[in-house]
Amino acid sequence: MAAYLAWGGESTQDMFRKILAASWLFSLGLLAAPAAGIAQTSQLAATPPMGWNSWNHFAGKVSDSDVRGAADALVSSGMRDAGYIYVNIDDTWQGERDAKGVIHANSKFPNMKALADYVHSKGLKIGIYSSPGPKTCAKYEGSYGHEEQDAKTYAEWGMDYLKYDLCSFRDVMKQQTGDEHSEKAFEMQKAAYEKMHKALLATGRPIVYSLCQYGWNDVWKWGPEVGGNLWRTTGDINDHYNRMEQIGFSQAGLAKYAGPGHWNDPDMLEVGNGGMTDDEYRQHMTLWVILAAPLLAGNDLSKMSPQTLAILTNKDVIAVDQDTLGKQGDRVWAEGPTEIWAKPLSDGAKAVALFNRAPDPKSITLKLSDVGFGANAKMRDLWTGKDVTATNGAYTVLIPKHGTVLLKVSQ
Numbered sequence: 001m002a003a004y005l006a007w008g009g010e011s012t013q014d015m016f017r018k019i020l021a022a023s024w025l026f027s028l029g030l031l032a033a034p035a036a037g038i039a040q041t042s043q044l045a046a047t048p049p050m051g052w053n054s055w056n057h058f059a060g061k062v063s064d065s066d067v068r069g070a071a072d073a074l075v076s077s078g079m080r081d082a083g084y085i086y087v088n089i090d091d092t093w094q095g096e097r098d099a100k101g102v103i104h105a106n107s108k109f110p111n112m113k114a115l116a117d118y119v120h121s122k123g124l125k126i127g128i129y130s131s132p133g134p135k136t137c138a139k140y141e142g143s144y145g146h147e148e149q150d151a152k153t154y155a156e157w158g159m160d161y162l163k164y165d166l167c168s169f170r171d172v173m174k175q176q177t178g179d180e181h182s183e184k185a186f187e188m189q190k191a192a193y194e195k196m197h198k199a200l201l202a203t204g205r206p207i208v209y210s211l212c213q214y215g216w217n218d219v220w221k222w223g224p225e226v227g228g229n230l231w232r233t234t235g236d237i238n239d240h241y242n243r244m245e246q247i248g249f250s251q252a253g254l255a256k257y258a259g260p261g262h263w264n265d266p267d268m269l270e271v272g273n274g275g276m277t278d279d280e281y282r283q284h285m286t287l288w289v290i291l292a293a294p295l296l297a298g299n300d301l302s303k304m305s306p307q308t309l310a311i312l313t314n315k316d317v318i319a320v321d322q323d324t325l326g327k328q329g330d331r332v333w334a335e336g337p338t339e340i341w342a343k344p345l346s347d348g349a350k351a352v353a354l355f356n357r358a359p360d361p362k363s364i365t366l367k368l369s370d371v372g373f374g375a376n377a378k379m380r381d382l383w384t385g386k387d388v389t390a391t392n393g394a395y396t397v398l399i400p401k402h403g404t405v406l407l408k409v410s411q
């Protein structure tokens with residue numbers, strides 16, 4: 001904006017017109033706001049980030065060729081066009097620092113800049129991972145004491161996303177305060193996250209900032225303050241129904257903390273990793289879209305079954321997650337292992353999910369009045385693509401073990 005005003009040689013009227021146009025672009029979120037901190041969080045991740053992350057499948061083995069392979073597969077499978085844009089390298093890429101303290105990748109990643117260029121050439125964005133502590137969770141080099149330098153390096157490589165994982169910063173907090181759960185430790189943690197946010201801003205490159213500290217200290221209450229575009233709300237997911245279910249359904253009550261630019265993150269997807277049935281993966285995906293969660297696929301994209309691809313790329317289901325209203329859904333009804341959750345959408349409709357968490361089939365009845373609709377509301381089943389009808393304002397459906405029905409309800 002300052003540079004804009006500094007332009008010379010134009011009439012006051014012209015200038016005024018341009019300022020008006022600029023403020024209009026602003027309101028659409030298309031131009032950087034002058035308060036850089038706010039700009040970073042409100043424009044980046046206007047809807048929950050979507051993409052792929054290396055950890056859930058490749059873990060410590062991830063290499064340059066796996067990341068290129070993931071980028072290729074995002075394009076050839078149609079996932080990129082369905083919205084999966086970020087290709088995120090998780091832990092274990094780090095090598096040594098040189099004499100000047102500049103971080104270099106290890107031998108698995110011979111040339112980060114070339115890798116980023118490759119990913120960008122596919123119309124995708126690329127992400128990287130570090131820790132505010134001296135070591136990452138997998139004991140690789142962290143950013144402690146090198147925050148500005150690392151942010152600069154990531155920007156020079158062309159990184160668009162940083163996951164910043166607490167890991168050994170817990171030891172730093174313990175050493176300096178005697179107790180990693182103390183009030184002082186909490187202040188230290190906030191400062192550490194804020195420090196990296198400032199370092200990212202200083203690079204001038206828009207970099208989505210993902211906080212990963214497992215939901216400690218109700219991070220959803222202060223995540224935006226330290227610049228987070230998303231923050232993990234729980235410990236790690238794994239590829240078992242019980243863990244996915246425990247994490248996903250524990251998100252009830254957090255809806256008010258999410259919105260455009262700042263999202264609750266119940267961890268990455270396990271869809272397609274082999275430890276759950278397709279019904280369970282559909283429940284996983286449904287719960288995540290109702291939660292307006294980031295959708296970061298965590299499977300080997302080069303070896304996907306048609307069922308996995310169908311679960312990950314159902315356009316109507318993804319649209320629930322990516323709805324521009326940016327409201328997270330919440331539980332509206334529960335009886336034992338059966339639950340109904342609803343998420344308001346920008347067109348006045350609601351996404352309504354019926355979940356069966358039981359190990360046997362259960363019948364669930366949705367009363368349209370429970371989700372704020374009259375008896376003649378329209379309903380579409382988003383997984384089958386078919387319209388369904390209520391009888392006397394209620395819709396009853398038999399749902400298989402660990403199965404789900406996702407409806408779009410509109411008046």
Ligand code: GLA
Nearest residue numbers: 055090091137138165212236
């Ligand atoms: C932590 C994070 C995971 C993953 C690993 C990598 O456990 O929560 O998502 O990044 O570290 O070491």
